[in-house]
Amino acid sequence: MLGSAIQWSYITQNWAQIQADLVQHIELTLIAVGLGALISIPLAVLAWRFPVTRGPVVSLSTTLYVIPSLALFALVGSVTGYEASYLTGEIALVGYTMLILVWNTLSGLAAVPVDAREAAQALGYTNGATLIRVELPLSLPYIFAGLRVATSTVVGLVTVTALIGLGGLGQLIIYGFNANGFYTPIIVGLVLSVALAAVLDLVWVGIERIALPWSRSRRIRVQV
Amino acid sequence: MHFLRQVVDWLTSGAHWTGSGGIPTLFYKQLVLSAAVVAAGTLIGGGIGLVLGHTGRGSLLAVNAANAFRAVPTLALLTLLAIYPPISLKWNGFLCSFLALTVLAIPPILTNTYVGIREVDADVTDAARAMGLTGRQVMGRVELPLAIPFIMAGIRTASIEVVATSTLAAEVFYSDLGTPIIAGLNSNDSVEAFCGALLVAVMAGLVAISLGGVIKLVTPPGTRARGRSGSLLTSAPVVEVGV
Numbered sequence: 001m002l003g004s005a006i007q008w009s010y011i012t013q014n015w016a017q018i019q020a021d022l023v024q025h026i027e028l029t030l031i032a033v034g035l036g037a038l039i040s041i042p043l044a045v046l047a048w049r050f051p052v053t054r055g056p057v058v059s060l061s062t063t064l065y066v067i068p069s070l071a072l073f074a075l076v077g078s079v080t081g082y083e084a085s086y087l088t089g090e091i092a093l094v095g096y097t098m099l100i101l102v103w104n105t106l107s108g109l110a111a112v113p114v115d116a117r118e119a120a121q122a123l124g125y126t127n128g129a130t131l132i133r134v135e136l137p138l139s140l141p142y143i144f145a146g147l148r149v150a151t152s153t154v155v156g157l158v159t160v161t162a163l164i165g166l167g168g169l170g171q172l173i174i175y176g177f178n179a180n181g182f183y184t185p186i187i188v189g190l191v192l193s194v195a196l197a198a199v200l201d202l203v204w205v206g207i208e209r210i211a212l213p214w215s216r217s218r219r220i221r222v223q224v
Numbered sequence: 225m226h227f228l229r230q231v232v233d234w235l236t237s238g239a240h241w242t243g244s245g246g247i248p249t250l251f252y253k254q255l256v257l258s259a260a261v262v263a264a265g266t267l268i269g270g271g272i273g274l275v276l277g278h279t280g281r282g283s284l285l286a287v288n289a290a291n292a293f294r295a296v297p298t299l300a301l302l303t304l305l306a307i308y309p310p311i312s313l314k315w316n317g318f319l320c321s322f323l324a325l326t327v328l329a330i331p332p333i334l335t336n337t338y339v340g341i342r343e344v345d346a347d348v349t350d351a352a353r354a355m356g357l358t359g360r361q362v363m364g365r366v367e368l369p370l371a372i373p374f375i376m377a378g379i380r381t382a383s384i385e386v387v388a389t390s391t392l393a394a395e396v397f398y399s400d401l402g403t404p405i406i407a408g409l410n411s412n413d414s415v416e417a418f419c420g421a422l423l424v425a426v427m428a429g430l431v432a433i434s435l436g437g438v439i440k441l442v443t444p445p446g447t448r449a450r451g452r453s454g455s456l457l458t459s460a461p462v463v464e465v466g467v
Contacts, residue, residue: 063429066428066432067428068387068388068421068424068428070402070405070406070424071420071421071422071428074405074418075422075425077409077414078227078418152295156294156295156297156298159297159300160297160392162299163409169297170299173297173299173300174299176307177303177306181307183304186300187304189300190297193295193297196295197294197295
């Protein structure tokens with residue numbers, strides 16, 4: 001129904017802008033997932049090693065996930081300012097990756113076979129060595145599954161940051177809507193977002209296959 | 225402190241609590257939109273998941289639907305439908321918001337229903353068949369009740385996402401709690417945006433908590449402990465990622 005609505009001339013004439021939006025989309029996504037992983041994985045390990053901290057860690061990440069993205073951008077922006085600042089966008093986007101990454105890392109650690117842990121201890125591994133050499137490597141399939149889900153989620157969410165002046169491909173969407181019914185930029189934004197998520201997902205699968213050759217052809221069920 | 229005082233003033237101002245743009249009306253309209261979307265998503269996603277799970281067909285679709293749809297920007301669907309003439313801004317933006325958000329609500333419910341049905345122990349369904357139940361009876365009386373913890377987890381995820389995302393409906397002129405946020409962002413009024421955000425956060429929290437209660441009520445007693453290995457994470461919905 002919308003196929004005939006695409007104006008190819010718009011795409012060729014505005015290619016530079018579309019490219020710039022796509023690059024910003026990729027930047028916002030990678031920074032959010034990268035920072036999210038740097039914060040969430042250690043937090044999950046902390047929660048695993050010290051059960052007292054498990055409640056607060058899970059509650060914090062759940063709370064951030066439940067707050068609507070638009071609201072979180074507005075809340076953070078009222079402190080950091082509403083100008084198109086990466087800081088505002090990233091604080092909220094990182095918040096969304098946390099629940100997914102913390103839960104997956106915890107599920108991975110919980111799924112480590114007791115035998116493996118006991119064998120490591122029988123070999124004289126300290127608790128720290130068991131964690132780094134046995135438990136974390138065995139959790140990696142779960143962590144990768146979390147990174148994949150977090151990446152797709154963030155690719156979709158980045159468009160919402162258009163409402164605070166960032167947006168990557170979301171800029172095209174808002175432009176098309178405000179230009180009083182101009183389908184082409186919206187469709188370009190939609191298609192490129194989905195394609196970007198698919199490409200990034202394949203990249204994760206590739207990295208996982210190289211990093212964890214033993215996990216090939218396994219199906220991981222994660223809780224999100 | 226000046227900012228907090230302004231926030232308190234905004235929230236306690238009588239003008240913000242009455243009329244068609246008042247907080248109660250916005251709150252109610254957002255609830256109506258979200259409830260309609262979750263109901264439609266449950267009928268469609270739950271129905272498809274139930275049939276696929278029962279027949280065992282289409283597993284690739286069911287398993288990957290949730291993850292693939294995650295990246296579809298709701299903002300794009302919303303604006304596309306809002307400028308598509310047959311739908312456009314009918315019913316003050318309700319129709320396009322409803323349709324766009326339903327697309328968001330279906331995948332988690334579909335995937336969770338499918339997984340929940342597939343997780344039912346084959347011995348149980350075999351026993352039901354041996355007792356003379358037809359395929360449809362097995363589905364309705366055995367598989368469906370046993371899958372309820374999974375289905376409810378999917379409905380909860382969908383509800384939280386829908387409540388959160390329905391604030392975007394304000395961008396296509398459906399007035400709900402997103403309205404003060406977007407108005408505030410557009411006019412650089414951080415007090416208004418902050419108050420709107422605060423109200424939505426309260427609403428999302430209330431929905432998450434009350435759904436927890438609903439889940440306890442509708443879960444058959446025998447199935448409560450099912451499917452939660454480790455019991456570390458209670459009632460988290462399932463996403464399967466094929467590797």
